[in-house]
Amino acid sequence: MKFGTMKTVSSVFLTFLFVIGTLFTTSVYAKDRIKVGVVSFLTGPAGGPFGIPAKQGAELVIDAINAGTMPAPYNKKGFAGATLDAIYSDESGGGTKQVALFRDFVQKQNVDAMIGYISSGNCMAIGPVADELKMLTVFSTCGTPRLYEEKLRSHVFRTQANAVGDSLAAAKYIADEYFKGKMTTAGKMYTGINQNYAWGQDSYKFFELGMKVYMPSAVGSSKPQFPKLFAGQYGTEISALSLDKAKVVHSSFWNGDWEAFVLQAMVRGFFKQKIVVSSVGGSAVDTLGKKFPDGVIMGTRGLVGLNVRDNKDPLNTWFVSEYKKRYKAWPLGPSYQYARSVMAYKLAMDKAAASAGKFPTQDQAISAMKGMKFKSFVDTIEFTRGGGHQAVHAISYGITKYNKAKGEPEVENLKTYAASCIYPPAGVKSEDWINNGMPGRKCE
Numbered sequence: 265m266k267f268g269t270m271k272t273v274s275s276v277f278l279t280f281l282f283v284i285g286t287l288f289t290t291s292v293y294a295k296d297r298i299k300v301g302v303v304s305f306l307t308g309p310a311g312g313p314f315g316i317p318a319k320q321g322a323e324l325v326i327d328a329i330n331a332g333t334m335p336a337p338y339n340k341k342g343f344a345g346a347t348l349d350a351i352y353s354d355e356s357g358g359g360t361k362q363v364a365l366f367r368d369f370v371q372k373q374n375v376d377a378m379i380g381y382i383s384s385g386n387c388m389a390i391g392p393v394a395d396e397l398k399m400l401t402v403f404s405t406c407g408t409p410r411l412y413e414e415k416l417r418s419h420v421f422r423t424q425a426n427a428v429g430d431s432l433a434a435a436k437y438i439a440d441e442y443f444k445g446k447m448t449t450a451g452k453m454y455t456g457i458n459q460n461y462a463w464g465q466d467s468y469k470f471f472e473l474g475m476k477v478y479m480p481s482a483v484g485s486s487k488p489q490f491p492k493l494f495a496g497q498y499g500t501e502i503s504a505l506s507l508d509k510a511k512v513v514h515s516s517f518w519n520g521d522w523e524a525f526v527l528q529a530m531v532r533g534f535f536k537q538k539i540v541v542s543s544v545g546g547s548a549v550d551t552l553g554k555k556f557p558d559g560v561i562m563g564t565r566g567l568v569g570l571n572v573r574d575n576k577d578p579l580n581t582w583f584v585s586e587y588k589k590r591y592k593a594w595p596l597g598p599s600y601q602y603a604r605s606v607m608a609y610k611l612a613m614d615k616a617a618a619s620a621g622k623f624p625t626q627d628q629a630i631s632a633m634k635g636m637k638f639k640s641f642v643d644t645i646e647f648t649r650g651g652g653h654q655a656v657h658a659i660s661y662g663i664t665k666y667n668k669a670k671g672e673p674e675v676e677n678l679k680t681y682a683a684s685c686i687y688p689p690a691g692v693k694s695e696d697w698i699n700n701g702m703p704g705r706k707c708e
Contacts, residue, residue: 295623298346300609301369302326303362303380304404304602306354309494309520313547314382314598318404319352320591321599322379325606326350328586335582337639343610344617344624351375355382359389366390370397376626377402379605382598384408384463387422394420400626400633404605405598407544407565408462409470409694412650421633423605423645425656427466427516428694429686430543430565433659435474436686436707437561437679438512438541443479453510455485457501457525459493459517467516467543473698485510498525502532516543523548530557541661546570547596549664549673560664562675567643568600571660571675580641604640611638646683649690656683681707 302322305315326348328334332341342348351373353365362381369375378394378401381387387406394401394417401420403411407427411417443452454475458464468488475482485508489501502525505513517525522545529535541561546569549556564571573584573594583603587595595603612633616624619632635652638645645655662675685707688697697703 295344295346297349298343298376299349299351299373301353301366301373301375301378301380302350302602303353303355303365303378304598305356305382305519306352308356309496310356310382310518312520313523313551313596314405314519315355317547317593317596318380318382318598318602320587321595321601321603322350322404322606323352324583324587324590324599325603329606329610335579338579338607338610340614344613346613346623355380355386359386362386363389363393366393366399367397370399375399377609377629379609380404380602381406384411384427384466385461387411388462391417391420398626400630402605402609404602405565406463408466410462410466412654413693416651417653419630421608421647421653421655422650423608423655424565424601425659425683425687426654426694427463427543428470428688429656429659429681429683430516430563431467431470431514432474432686432698433661433681434514434541434543434561434563435471435478436681437661438539439475439478439482440679441677442512442539443482452479452482453485453508454482454512454514455488455505455508455510456514457489457491457498457505457517458515459521460490461493463518464490464493464516468514470694470698471514471543473695477698477702494519494521496521496524498528502529502534506532506534506537512539512541514541514543515545518544518547523551526552526556530555535559544597547598550594550596553673554666556664556666556673558663558665561661562664563659563661564597565601565659566597566657567660567680568641569595569597570673571662571678572642575642577642579639583641600641604645607640608633608636608638608645612636649687656687658682659686 304318305311330347381403382405384406387403403422405424409426409428456468458468472484535557543563544565546564612629616628616632620628636647645657647655658680660680662678665674665676667674685705688694
């Protein structure tokens with residue numbers, strides 16, 4: 265064979281190898297970029313205390329994962345190697361509007377996944393639509409237990425545990441720390457002020473059911489208050505609660521409603537008269553600063569926000585440091601909640617790609633996320649309820665105290681309750697489990 269012919273054959277062979285290599289690479293990394301909708305409150309009374317910090321938490325983690333600069337186990341660049349382009353959207357406007365926007369994201373913008381949602385009402389509206397449109401959707405915050413207890417979901421996951429654990433942990437904290445020894449009948453009474461929709465109704469119901477188990481001698485008031493969502497003015501409710509003999513007041517208020525209630529109640533000495541337990545009011549502790557009252561029993565819906573900001577886990581230390589550097593503020597509970605939804609999606613995509621040997625399909629990502637356990641900032645999140653689609657995790661409560669020396673708020677007497685203490689076993693409805701005395705719970 266002549267040299268020229270050999271050179272031609274060699275060139276063809278190298279071209280063949282290049283084409284094969286390109287095809288192989290393309291099959292493994294079929295997408296350079298993916299598009300994901302991220303929905304939170306960007307306007308209105310829920311924007312400042314909840315929606316904006318939520319968006320910022322997601323934004324920070326997305327950018328770090330895209331750049332490959334986040335600590336392990338999230339240090340592998342990209343989502344199955346792809347860069348995530350986030351489309352941020354406002355959750356304001358109610359369920360009907362959000363369903364229409366969700367359909368637009370899926371049917372017109374052709375997103376690869378959806379992440380977010382704070383309102384329980386919006387999650388209840390979106391859940392069936394996500395299954396109908398077969399769109400992988402990761403709910404970040406909403407808490408109603410109805411989402412999975414009424415019907416299992418095929419395409420919807422929730423990285424935030426539901427309201428049952430928040431309420432039961434609050435009840436246990438009250439029973440263990442306050443309802444001890446000899447107390448007057450009034451001292452062992454409790455009531456509540458909660459918003460009149462799914463989240464508020466469920467939160468108080470499960471707090472009341474929990475108190476009946478943890479402290480059977482305690483008596484619930486006949487006049488708990490349920491103002492409408494975003495009411496803003498609570499003079500009538502504060503008067504009613506002040507006149508009520510109940511010493512303990514439970515509240516699942518969030519967003520601007522909680523800040524408004526705190527400020528209106530403080531001027532009337534309410535927090536000196538009552539023991540107030542808040543299941544999700546941590547955002548206002550930073551927002552109000554010195555104005556926020558000491559002595560409020562505060563939950564943050566998990567090991568997030570105010571209750572873990574001093575935790576030295578490397579992942580938490582990185583998140584707090586980078587968040588403060590970028591946004592000049594402490595990360596709040598919603599910041600953590602949205603960040604870990606992004607983290608769960610990343611791990612599911614990476615896991616699915618490794619299993620498939622190529623860029624994963626949505627169904628493969630769903631299979632990878634189902635039943636998954638993953639590292640959060642200071643604990644482990646487990647999709648062990650709702651057919652492997654609903655997460656559970658520990659819940660903590662502490663007592664607010666402003667540190668004058670540091671010039672910042674803190675919590676004292678922090679107690680943490682494991683998921684095994686405050687959530688029913690898989691497949692068991694929460695209300696049935698509590699009414700049966702919470703059999704099998706492990707609280708130590």
